[in-house]
Amino acid sequence: MDRVPIAKIGQTLFVSIQIELEDESVLQLQEDLADEISSTGARGVIIDITAVEIVDSFIGRMLTMIGSISRLFDAETVIVGMRPAVAITLTELGLSMKGVRTALNAEKGLEILNGRS
Amino acid sequence: MDEFPIQSGDDVVRVRQHVRTKAAGNGLSLVDQTKLVTAASELARNTLVHGGGGVVQVEVVKSLNGRTGIKLHFTDSGPGIADIELALRDGWSSGTGLGLGLSGSRRLVDEFELDTKPGVGTTVVVVKWSR
Numbered sequence: 001m002d003r004v005p006i007a008k009i010g011q012t013l014f015v016s017i018q019i020e021l022e023d024e025s026v027l028q029l030q031e032d033l034a035d036e037i038s039s040t041g042a043r044g045v046i047i048d049i050t051a052v053e054i055v056d057s058f059i060g061r062m063l064t065m066i067g068s069i070s071r072l073f074d075a076e077t078v079i080v081g082m083r084p085a086v087a088i089t090l091t092e093l094g095l096s097m098k099g100v101r102t103a104l105n106a107e108k109g110l111e112i113l114n115g116r117s
Numbered sequence: 118m119d120e121f122p123i124q125s126g127d128d129v130v131r132v133r134q135h136v137r138t139k140a141a142g143n144g145l146s147l148v149d150q151t152k153l154v155t156a157a158s159e160l161a162r163n164t165l166v167h168g169g170g171g172v173v174q175v176e177v178v179k180s181l182n183g184r185t186g187i188k189l190h191f192t193d194s195g196p197g198i199a200d201i202e203l204a205l206r207d208g209w210s211s212g213t214g215l216g217l218g219l220s221g222s223r224r225l226v227d228e229f230e231l232d233t234k235p236g237v238g239t240t241v242v243v244v245k246w247s248r
Contacts, residue, residue: 001126013187020130020133020134021130021242022126022127023126023129023162024126053137053151053154054133054151054154054155054158055155055161055209056158056159057159057217057218057221058158058162080232083149083151083217084148085148085150085151086151088151088152089152089155089225089234090149091149092152092221092224092225093155093159093217093221093222093224093225094207094217094224095217095221
C-alpha cells in the first residue's frame, strides 16, 4: 500500500494525491490527517485531487468523512482540482459530496480557508 | 478477452487500470472512460467485499451498427443477493457503504445485467459503447 504524504505550510495542511488510490490508502490518509490536525492544530486542509482519475463512492465517502473529522478539530477541509469527467461521473453516480467544501484549484481553496475568521 | 482475479485492494486497482487502457484504446470519450472505470471500481469492490472475491473478464465487443464497446463480466461465488430490487435501490446497503455501488454503477453504463442465486454467487455484466 502506498501512503499519501501530508505537508504543513503555516496553519494549513496540504495533501496532493498522486497515487492510484487503493481503499487502504484512503483509510490511512484519513487516519494520518486526523493525527496531523490534532497534533499540529492546523486550521485548514487542502486536498488536491488534480491527478485522481476516478472517484468512486468509497473514495468519495472517505473524502467527505475527512471533512467531517477535521471539523471536529475546528479545521476546514477543501477538496480542490476535481477533473470535469470526475465531477460528471460523481453526480451521475449519485454522490453529492455534501459536507465537504470544494474549490476549482488550490489557490481558490486557500482563499476559502483564509476568508475564515 | 482478458481475465483478472479480484482478491485484494491491489487487484481492484489493476482492474481499474486495465479497463481504462481498454476504454481509451477503443474510442470511448474521456467522460465515458471515467464512467466505465468508476463502475468497474464499484463492481470490483462488490465482488471483493460482498462476494468474497472473484474474477472479471474484460472484452471488446462490436454492435450490429458497428460501434465498439467494452464489456465487463464480474463473477463471484459468494452468498448471492437475496432481494435484487432492494439491492438496486439507491441508498440501500448491506454493509457499511452508501448503497450506491450497484444502483450508481448501473447509471454509469449503457447495459447492465445482474444474475444472482442465493448460496451460489453473483454475476454482473455491463457494457459501455463508444458514441
